Amino acid sequence: MEGFGEHLREVRERRRAVDNSFSVRQLAARVGVEPSYLSKVERGQQPPPSEKTIAALASELDEDPDVLLALAGKVSGDLQSIIRRRPKLFADLIRQLKDMPDHAVLRLVREVRDGEW
Amino acid sequence: MEGFGEHLREVRERRRAVDNSFSVRQLAARVGVEPSYLSKVERGQQPPPSEKTIAALASELDEDPDVLLALAGKVSGDLQSIIRRRPKLFADLIRQLKDMPDHAVLRLVREVRDGEW
DNA sequence: GGTAGTGTGTAGTATATAGTACACGCATGG
DNA sequence: CCATGCGTGTACTATATACTACACACTACC
Incomplete structure (x- = not known):
């Protein structure tokens, strides 16, 4: 690295x-x-x-x-403070995404952004 | 608080x-x-x-x-290191989820967990 | 009435973080 | 040849972090 x-x-x-x-x-x-x-x-x-x-x-x-x-x-501090506001929620999500391939996470990002839900 | x-x-x-x-x-x-x-x-x-x-x-x-x-x-340090491995990806996702209501984020957590994709 | 256990006050410390201040020697152009 | 700008070496510092060590006064039990 x-x-x-x-x-x-x-x-x-x-x-x-x-x-x-x-x-x-x-x-x-x-x-x-x-x-x-x-x-x-x-x-x-x-x-x-x-x-x-x-x-x-x-x-x-x-x-x-x-x-x-x-x-x-x-x-970055601003990411940390977002997480700290809802620690369980974000901790779970992030840990679950830990081993997901990039493209899967990226799809999630796009889905959220485009409001497909 | x-x-x-x-x-x-x-x-x-x-x-x-x-x-x-x-x-x-x-x-x-x-x-x-x-x-x-x-x-x-x-x-x-x-x-x-x-x-x-x-x-x-x-x-x-x-x-x-x-x-x-x-x-x-x-x-927690382990969350931070997950984020650091793919900074752009996770930074984007987290910032986009910043103002989403709990239930929406929760749904996402469940979707990922249950592998519905 | 001493012994065991309790919470807390005061003082001090080791390590990490995030730099500053200043001087040195090199090179380049006028 | 000297002024300007360059990268870098040495020494030092201020603040924060994360505690320890020890003593004190109080309570409860037997």
């Missing part, structure tokens, strides 16, 4: 190839952290940053925040 | 009414924490304990761990 830092570096470098403003320093400034910190995170010398910082990174890099959070070993 | 400590105290006292081994001291011993700590948690003087300790409490008190964790403002 690819780590958070590794992925971050790849994505940033890719952006940087066409836009110099994606240097460690400038990105760090926009995201609101020290360059050295971001550098260490990218090289896995520091654990992934907070949810807030990850969200800012996702926004700057045009990445999916949930995916980035997942790579960081986290689940 | 009822707090974690409040709920814990109520449940424990209820058990204690028919079984003296549910004193703060004895329960704390079985759960593996100091009595004074448990006491403070019950009175809200300390924030809720770790997931591990909450799980032990749930087991001793015969309570649903997910519900107890929810009252503590947490979501």
Whole structure:
């Protein structure tokens, strides 16, 4: 599995190839952290940053925040609070979907979205 | 909303009414924490304990761990890791279910469980 | 009246989280 | 040659998390 830092570096470098403003320093400034910190995170010398910082990174890099959070070993706070409001309901559902293939879960997502029920 | 400590105290006292081994001291011993700590948690003087300790409490008190964790403002680690494995999929699904009524979500749970698809 | 068990107050601690501050050496362009 | 920007190394810090250790006062029993 690819780590958070590794992925971050790849994505940033890719952006940087066409836009110099994606240097460690400038990105760090926009995201609101020290360059050295971001550098260490990218090289896995520091654990992934907070949810807030990850969200800012996702926004700057045009990445999916949930995916980035997942790579960081986290689940976004808003998802957690949805679950916490009805813990039994969501716990059951999620555990039951644990081993379902992607396409099955995806079908469920679509069904709910399209209101077919 | 009822707090974690409040709920814990109520449940424990209820058990204690028919079984003296549910004193703060004895329960704390079985759960593996100091009595004074448990006491403070019950009175809200300390924030809720770790997931591990909450799980032990749930087991001793015969309570649903997910519900107890929810009252503590947490979501169980195993649910989180299920979500992290397929972040986009689960994030979409959960956010879409956010405002659905209980019975609708419940129907979904049953559908999945009974394999009607 | 001592012993066992109870709840709780005070003080302290170990570890993790989430970073900052600053300096260094390299490279590139004017 | 020097100013600008770059990535990174070292050292430090503030806050939160999750508790422990011990003592105290009270009650109940025999």
